Amino acid sequence: MGEFIGLSVPNLSGNERKYMDEAIDSEWVSTAGPYIPQFEKGIADYVGAPDAVACQNGSSGLHLAFLELGVGTGDAVIVPDLTFAATVNPVVYCGANPIFVDCDDTLCLDPVKLREFITEECEHIGGRVFEKSTGFRVAAIAPVHVFGNLCDMDAIMDVAEEFKIPVVEDACESLGSRFTSGRYAGMHSGTVGDIGVFSFNGNKIITTGGGGMIVARDPQKLAHMRYKSQQAKDDAVRFIHNELGYNYRMTNIQAALGMAQLEQLDGFIEIKKRNYELYNRLGIELLPFSLDRCNPNYWFYSFMTERREELMSKLAERNIGTRPIWELMHRLPAFSKYRSYRLEKSIYYHKYVLNLPCSSNLTEEQVHTVADAIKEILGK
Ligand SMILES: Cc1ncc(COP(=O)(O)O)c(C=O)c1O
Structure with missing residues (x-):
């Protein structure tokens, strides 16, 4: 069996250890400390936003985003399947209800079906929108820039x-992807909608271990x-x-890693x-x-084959990590009670x-x- 080639593993070849050591030496290891505002400014400047808020992970960022927009009981949110x-x-x-809408050929939310x-x-x-069958108010739309590709934000907006x-x-996978044409040319993913959220989970293009x-x-x-x-603290004393x-x-430790x-x-x-390209x-x-629309961050590579299951297991035998697309949302037992709309392309x-190895430390030889x-x- 050859060396293990992972699907998407962290690349920690810079100043990670140095900055984390500094954080530890300073004893600022928790949710205060200088690396947090530095990292917030670093990301804000990178994506061209005036400011940014660092949080525990992309999931908590998305939770705060929906809360901030007043999403609550009796509401619906349109999400991709x-x-x-x-x-x-x-x-x-x-307390709201997701509605699962199809993707288009970019794997992202289909604006026509939306x-x-x-x-x-x-x-x-x-001036408000209510789903006819349930009376739920449609309180938000949450397009996802799947695998670093960008949604057709012109049409969605x-x-x-x-x-x-x-x-x-949901820009969790698309840090660094930017629009090159249309109304948002020059803008980064996450900065077009009302709120954008990035993830720094271990498999993302940059990681803080876990972070958002x-x-x-x-x-x-x-x-x-x-x-x-x-903690919505109004008086720290x-x-x-x-x-x-x-x-x-x-935490400051996560942010130190993030800066590196x-x-x-x-x-x-x-x-x-x-x-x-190789x-x-x-x-x-x-x-x-969709290169006509964006400079992507090339986060995840998608290969299509009718022999997906066979290929996946035979590559695993050779120590090569791959992954199918996530089980679709409408099929998950956790979400079985929610509505979906005209799903074809997601299926x-x-x-x-099949997603192929794509780490940023993948060598040409490994490709x-x-x-x-x-x-x-x-047999090609
Ligand atoms: C599309 C998408 N949304 C949300 C998340 C959540 O991010 P996190 O794992 O940081 O909570 C991730 C990544 O894991 C993701 O890929």
Whole structure:
């Protein structure tokens, strides 16, 4: 068996140890300390946002985002069927009901079906949108930039603005992806909607072990999310809490790791792009990122094959890590009571996609190894 080639493993080859040692030496290891505002500023500057709020993970960031937009009991939130459960869980934490809408060929939320759902399946009363069959108010739309590809935000924001529905961009996988055409050309994922959330989980393009970051168009909303993430403490001496709070703040140790990772982000994207192109040149045709719309961060590579299950297990025998797409949201027992709308492409892509090794420390030689193994197994 050859060396293990992981699917998406952290690349900790910079100043990680140095900055974390500094944090430990300073004894600022918890939810206060200088690395937290530095990392917030670093990410805000990188994505071109005025400010950012660092939190425990992408999930807690999404939870704060939905709360901030007033999502609650009796509401519905439109989410893609093809995503990770962490997009949907926070909707349910708020007491609201997810509605699963199909993806398009970019694997991201289909704006045509989104519009169709809002116009045909909803009633429009007093400037608000209610799902006809349940009476749930459609309180938010949560597009997900799947695998670092970017949603058609022009079309999604057209719908959102026309029907005055706030947008939470789940940018957990797309840090570094930016639009190159359309109304948002030059802007980063996460900065287009009302609120955007990034994740720094271990498999993301940069990691803080676990961590997340929130950006928002409205500085007051962002400040309020920072307050909620720190237990909504109004008086740090007498511990007065005027609102319900959450212990969602990032720690200084996580932020130290994040600063070291952020220094390398552009380099990681370059390597991921190089390896993506190399796979294609070697005859392993990966799903295209929508290059007419964006410069993606090339986070995850998707290969389509009818022999997906066989390929996955034979690559595992050769110590090569791969993964199918997440089970679709409408099929998860946890979400079985929620509605879905016109699912076709999510089902199609779910059946055939296999994600291939894509770490930012994957060498060209390892790409050759994976490509050769795939060709051999599939007899290409
Ligand atoms: C699409 C998507 N949404 C949300 C999350 C949640 O992020 P976290 O794991 O940091 O809670 C992730 C990553 O894990 C993700 O891939």
